[in-house]
Amino acid sequence: MVHQPRPGGPQRSVAHGIARNAVLWERVRDLLGSADEGSGPRQVVDLGGGTGGLAVRAAELGHHVTVIDPNPDALASMHRRADENNVADRVVGVQGDTIDLGDHVAPGSVDVMLCHGVLEVVDDPGQALEAIGDALRSDGVLSVVVAGRYAAVLGRALAGHLAAARTLLEAPTGDAQARSPRRYTRGEILDLLATHGFTAESVHGLRVFADLVPSSVVDTEPGAQTALVELERAVAQIPELTAVAGQLMVVSRRRN
Ligand SMILES: C[S@@+](CC[C@H](N)C(=O)[O-])C[C@H]1O[C@@H](n2cnc3c(N)ncnc32)[C@H](O)[C@@H]1O
Numbered sequence: 001m002v003h004q005p006r007p008g009g010p011q012r013s014v015a016h017g018i019a020r021n022a023v024l025w026e027r028v029r030d031l032l033g034s035a036d037e038g039s040g041p042r043q044v045v046d047l048g049g050g051t052g053g054l055a056v057r058a059a060e061l062g063h064h065v066t067v068i069d070p071n072p073d074a075l076a077s078m079h080r081r082a083d084e085n086n087v088a089d090r091v092v093g094v095q096g097d098t099i100d101l102g103d104h105v106a107p108g109s110v111d112v113m114l115c116h117g118v119l120e121v122v123d124d125p126g127q128a129l130e131a132i133g134d135a136l137r138s139d140g141v142l143s144v145v146v147a148g149r150y151a152a153v154l155g156r157a158l159a160g161h162l163a164a165a166r167t168l169l170e171a172p173t174g175d176a177q178a179r180s181p182r183r184y185t186r187g188e189i190l191d192l193l194a195t196h197g198f199t200a201e202s203v204h205g206l207r208v209f210a211d212l213v214p215s216s217v218v219d220t221e222p223g224a225q226t227a228l229v230e231l232e233r234a235v236a237q238i239p240e241l242t243a244v245a246g247q248l249m250v251v252s253r254r255r256n
């Protein structure tokens with residue numbers, strides 16, 4: 001069985017998809033903890049949460065989750081997913097975006113903000129981070145996941161698209177000429193967060209190898225899915241390798 005491929009992207013099997021996302025989910029689970037433990041249910045906002053894959057898992061841990069996304073179709077899928085997983089009472093969907101975040105979330109009310117795959121596509125990432133900073137409690141936590149620029153350069157070069165690799169290598173973050181979603185180096189995302197009042201507490205590289213390994217290996221080699229997840233886990237905090245990770249996950253807090 002395969003996922004619907006991204007336009008122009010490779011087809012990946014379900015087993016491969018699970019391996020690609022395993023470390024991300026482990027990190028989010030560690031960040032949130034279970035509502036049964038210690039701090040109880042937390043107020044979580046998944047900004048640009050799309051179809052709710054992460055939001056539903058967060059709600060399954062017992063937390064209250066608000067998904068804010070401009071796409072009504074994605075929100076409809078999110079509601080279906082929440083129903084199917086019996087967490088509809090803990091998940092709210094709101095049609096909105098980074099610009100009007102303050103209309104939907106009271107200032108200083110959010111314990112954990114997830115902003116995954118969003119700073120690549122918003123008009124103004126700095127504005128988004130300022131709005132997130134206003135929404136978070138003073139001890140609140142922000143989890144940002146962004147696409148890694150050097151991984152995309154590597155991917156294009158390995159596919160033989162050498163001129164495209166060179167263009168991407170030299171494209172500054174947010175270059176409208178690039179006509180593709182923004183991608184960040186480790187330094188660029190850390191600088192952006194620092195400029196808008198966040199102190200990074202951890203950086204994890206996600207999909208360091210998972211986007212380079214074909215699904216045929218994951219599906220046919222005995223134990224390959226487990227081995228891939230273990231490898232991803234092992235390299236996620238090695239700076240030399242996270243520099244070429246498909247995604248970078250940065251957990252940070254507001255500077256008070
Ligand atoms: C690549 S998807 C990421 C979805 C999900 N967060 C994930 O990690 O799988 C980007 C999401 O950002 C949403 N989005 C686009 N522009 C946005 C904006 N200005 N503010 C908030 N979300 C936005 C899209 O509708 C989409 O659901």
